[in-house]
Amino acid sequence: MTPVTRGEPTLQAIDLTKRFPGVTALDSVSIDIHPGEVHALVGENGAGKSTLIKLINGVYGADEGELRLEGEAVAFAGPRQAWEAGISTTFQEINLEPFMTVAQNLLLGREPMRGFGLVDVKKMNADAARLLRRYGIAFDERRPLGSVGVAVQQMIAIVRAVSTDAKVVILDEPTSSLEPNEVEQLFRVIRILRDDGVALLYVSHDLDEIFELCDQVTVLRDGRTVHTGPVANITRLELVATMLGRDVQDVRSSGKTAFDIEGRRIGEPVLSASGLSRYRVLSDVSVDVRAGEVVGLAGLLGSGRSETVQGIFGLLRLDDGEIKVNQVVLKRGSPAAAVSEGVGLLPEDRKAEGIVPTMSVKDNITLAAGRSVAKWGFVSSSKVEEIVGKYVDRLQIKVTDLDQSVGELSGGNQQKVLLARLLCNDPDVVLLDEPTRGIDVGAKAEIQALIDELAVGGLAVILISSELEDVIEGSNRVFVLKEGMVVGELQGAAISEDAVMDLIAHAVTDARPESA
Amino acid sequence: MTAVTSPAPAVTSEKTWRFIRENGVYLALAAVVLFNLIATPNFASLRNAQLQLVQVAPVVIVALGMAIVIGTAGIDLSVGAVMALAAAMVAVFVEQSPWLAIGMALVAGVLAGILNGSLVAFLGIQPIIATLGLFVAGRGVALAFTSGRLVEIFDPTLAALGQNRLWGVPVAALLAGLLALVTSLMVRRTQFGRNLIAVGGNPRAALGAGLPVRRVLLIVYVICAVFAAIAGTLVTSRSAAADPSFVGLLIELSAITAVVVGGTPLSGGKVRVLGTVAGAFLMQLVFSTLIRHDLSDADARMVQAAIIIGAVYFQRDRGAK
Numbered sequence: 091m092t093p094v095t096r097g098e099p100t101l102q103a104i105d106l107t108k109r110f111p112g113v114t115a116l117d118s119v120s121i122d123i124h125p126g127e128v129h130a131l132v133g134e135n136g137a138g139k140s141t142l143i144k145l146i147n148g149v150y151g152a153d154e155g156e157l158r159l160e161g162e163a164v165a166f167a168g169p170r171q172a173w174e175a176g177i178s179t180t181f182q183e184i185n186l187e188p189f190m191t192v193a194q195n196l197l198l199g200r201e202p203m204r205g206f207g208l209v210d211v212k213k214m215n216a217d218a219a220r221l222l223r224r225y226g227i228a229f230d231e232r233r234p235l236g237s238v239g240v241a242v243q244q245m246i247a248i249v250r251a252v253s254t255d256a257k258v259v260i261l262d263e264p265t266s267s268l269e270p271n272e273v274e275q276l277f278r279v280i281r282i283l284r285d286d287g288v289a290l291l292y293v294s295h296d297l298d299e300i301f302e303l304c305d306q307v308t309v310l311r312d313g314r315t316v317h318t319g320p321v322a323n324i325t326r327l328e329l330v331a332t333m334l335g336r337d338v339q340d341v342r343s344s345g346k347t348a349f350d351i352e353g354r355r356i357g358e359p360v361l362s363a364s365g366l367s368r369y370r371v372l373s374d375v376s377v378d379v380r381a382g383e384v385v386g387l388a389g390l391l392g393s394g395r396s397e398t399v400q401g402i403f404g405l406l407r408l409d410d411g412e413i414k415v416n417q418v419v420l421k422r423g424s425p426a427a428a429v430s431e432g433v434g435l436l437p438e439d440r441k442a443e444g445i446v447p448t449m450s451v452k453d454n455i456t457l458a459a460g461r462s463v464a465k466w467g468f469v470s471s472s473k474v475e476e477i478v479g480k481y482v483d484r485l486q487i488k489v490t491d492l493d494q495s496v497g498e499l500s501g502g503n504q505q506k507v508l509l510a511r512l513l514c515n516d517p518d519v520v521l522l523d524e525p526t527r528g529i530d531v532g533a534k535a536e537i538q539a540l541i542d543e544l545a546v547g548g549l550a551v552i553l554i555s556s557e558l559e560d561v562i563e564g565s566n567r568v569f570v571l572k573e574g575m576v577v578g579e580l581q582g583a584a585i586s587e588d589a590v591m592d593l594i595a596h597a598v599t600d601a602r603p604e605s606a
Numbered sequence: 607m608t609a610v611t612s613p614a615p616a617v618t619s620e621k622t623w624r625f626i627r628e629n630g631v632y633l634a635l636a637a638v639v640l641f642n643l644i645a646t647p648n649f650a651s652l653r654n655a656q657l658q659l660v661q662v663a664p665v666v667i668v669a670l671g672m673a674i675v676i677g678t679a680g681i682d683l684s685v686g687a688v689m690a691l692a693a694a695m696v697a698v699f700v701e702q703s704p705w706l707a708i709g710m711a712l713v714a715g716v717l718a719g720i721l722n723g724s725l726v727a728f729l730g731i732q733p734i735i736a737t738l739g740l741f742v743a744g745r746g747v748a749l750a751f752t753s754g755r756l757v758e759i760f761d762p763t764l765a766a767l768g769q770n771r772l773w774g775v776p777v778a779a780l781l782a783g784l785l786a787l788v789t790s791l792m793v794r795r796t797q798f799g800r801n802l803i804a805v806g807g808n809p810r811a812a813l814g815a816g817l818p819v820r821r822v823l824l825i826v827y828v829i830c831a832v833f834a835a836i837a838g839t840l841v842t843s844r845s846a847a848a849d850p851s852f853v854g855l856l857i858e859l860s861a862i863t864a865v866v867v868g869g870t871p872l873s874g875g876k877v878r879v880l881g882t883v884a885g886a887f888l889m890q891l892v893f894s895t896l897i898r899h900d901l902s903d904a905d906a907r908m909v910q911a912a913i914i915i916g917a918v919y920f921q922r923d924r925g926a927k
Binding site: 403405425426428429430435437442443444445446447448449453457458460463464467468469511515 | 795796797798800803804806807808810811812813814815816817818874875876
């Protein structure tokens with residue numbers, strides 16, 4: 091598939107570095123995108139994919155490094171400039187008008203005129219129809235754009251981009267909301283563009299798509315390039331391993347984490363979820379966890395691991411499924427009901443879903459404590475201080491003052507505040523979604539040790555982590571998810587990185603969840 | 607208004623600015639009082655103090671309810687219309703019994719609050735739109751109850767509420783003070799108060815912590831409407847007439863101004879009760895000062911507008927920190 095002589099790359103990013111306060115989002119990343127090639131960009135959450143895209147399409151400026159378009163150094167002051175220079179990103183809705191027709195959108199700003207400032211509607215529609223035909227899109231160009239499906243809107247955005255001379259097209263997870271037949275249609279358009287010599291950057295975490303469509307692949311991890319090369323030269327297993335930061339040949343020895351699963355005594359089943367389904371997201375997912383057990387959910391980003399715990403907790407509406415906690419059927423779609431039955435969720439996105447930035451450390455910890463700190467609806471400050479003091483000691487939360495604003499704490503300490511919030515409710519089962527993401531090494535080990543301690547104390551834990559070693563070393567059992575389905579359950583000695591990666595790479599799902 | 611332009615070391619000036627920003631409403635209030643003490647004849651009289659208190663009381667009460675709604679990142683445009691509804695209830699039922707009249711006014715408040723709160727909490731309609739309905743319709747309903755007329759009221763019990771004094775302080779002002787105290791306790795000391803702050807500060811976190819987000823929103827709108835109904839009853843009692851066309855007209859703007867000037871951010875997650883009270887006093891005094899010094903009503907309104915914009919500007923600055 092890859093031509094032997096590829097000529098000059100259309101777009102070259104050279105040693106791009108982007109720092110945000112406290113974190114280097116992208117560290118000296120280079121990527122070459124050649125004309126007539128589809129270049130896949132993959133990586134887990136926080137790997138730096140979206141930062142790289144935003145550096146290329148002008149949303150951010152790079153702190154270091156250079157961007158070359160057709161050999162010439164370029165620097166964009168904003169997305170508009172990048173777009174005018176020929177770098178187009180799908181989902182740039184600024185360029186599309188939902189109330190205008192498909193034809194008007196396609197030819198916006200360059201409509202054929204009839205004189206007197208009047209648009210030649212007939213010619214415009216004919217031109218638009220020709221464009222659509224060329225890319226195999228069967229669609230009435232006179233319909234308003236807003237009335238067509240997301241897939242067609244996307245294709246129209248792409249067609250509009252290339253018909254205005256786009257040299258580079260960036261597709262950011264274009265299939266995430268498409269039906270299987272729409273995916274095929276989109277791929278057809280992408281292949282026509284490729285054959286026309288457009289350089290395409292394709293962001294996805296769907297392995298099947300990458301192997302079906304892409305010529306080159308670049309893997310980012312923790313803001314660095316960990317692999318770049320032709321898709322034909324890498325196996326699925328190798329790709330999964332690089333994405334997760336593992337080495338296939340040399341699986342590292344255990345002991346990387348602070349987990350110690352020896353001391354746990356597994357007890358009675360506490361939570362069992364069966365047949366969790368949601369259109370396009372989850373398909374018949376069943377998981378369970380017992381007292382004293384840590385159950386890991388493994389899978390790539392988008393595999394449905396977070397959605398599973400959100401479904402259990404009632405944050406994600408389910409089409410079907412039953413959740414039982416201590417033999418009691420949980421009311422669906424109600425986090426409050428889940429909490430009162432003894433379920434707690436540590437959300438994946440600490441800032442957006444966890445902390446209340448306008449409240450103090452003290453109030454954040456006891457936010458959900460309810461009855462244990464309040465009598466007749468009045469909060470007892472002595473009880474609050476007692477509970478907060480206990481958890482600040484136990485979790486070693488570093489604060490200068492309990493009335494300090496929670497926003498002033500470091501990521502690790504904020505995470506501990508949220509863990510304390512969960513624990514002071516005295517739960518039977520906790521769902522921990524990425525408990526150690528984005529925090530420093532020391533806090534990470536402390537939190538891992540804490541999870542251990544909780545399990546030994548009889549708590550049932552469901553653990554999600556994009557760090558495979560966390561799941562491998564921390565879990566008594568592991569469910570492996572792929573495309574919204576459970577593709578395997580591993581237990582005890584059978585839990586290994588090889589086994590998990592093998593399931594992720596090779597397990598066959600029925601294409602997409604909805605067809606199951 | 608205050609002179610803090612002296613050059614100082616960077617840290618000090620940073621701290622000074624923060625102090626001014628967080629206590630601006632009190633400083634401004636002090637400045638206006640000081641100005642009046644010097645420049646306005648008869649300002650420091652008991653009569654004037656009583657007059658100012660009586661006039662500010664309904665605004666304070668409405669603003670308190672508005673403050674907790676804004677604390678949840680909401681807004682209630684219908685408070686003026688709810689005041690008119692309460693006035694109409696008083697007019698209709700006062701013949702039978704003044705207590706029944708007051709009771710029915712409060713019931714009207716509860717119903718209005720349930721309507722607003724349900725739209726926001728259960729149907730997820732944006733507060734500004736949800737309360738716009740009652741803002742438009744409420745006054746119409748009130749006018750229908752009184753057949754579109756001003757109804758004079760001659761009930762001594764009811765009149766006492768708005769016109770009498772206790773220890774020299776107008777009863778209406780005492781009531782406003784009491785409600786301020788209750789609101790402050792509720793926000794600072796009760797679980798409900800913390801829940802409402804959490805809902806405003808981060809609704810997704812509140813939901814994820816298992817808080818009864820919808821119930822909190824519903825109750826907040828009910829409290830706000832009941833406070834508005836109390837204010838409507840007070841105004842009716844004071845003027846010895848129920849005039850649904852004018853009772854509480856434009857008060858939503860004064861209330862929102864008082865809340866914002868008092869340091870409660872429109873983005874929610876924080877409620878400053880004392881600041882709200884001070885904000886209401888500030889706006890009242892600024893207005894009466896301007897009138898007393900022969901500015902026209904129109905000019906006074908422009909000054910009011912300038913204060914609102916200035917206050918919001920300071921808020922924005924704080925948020926950016």
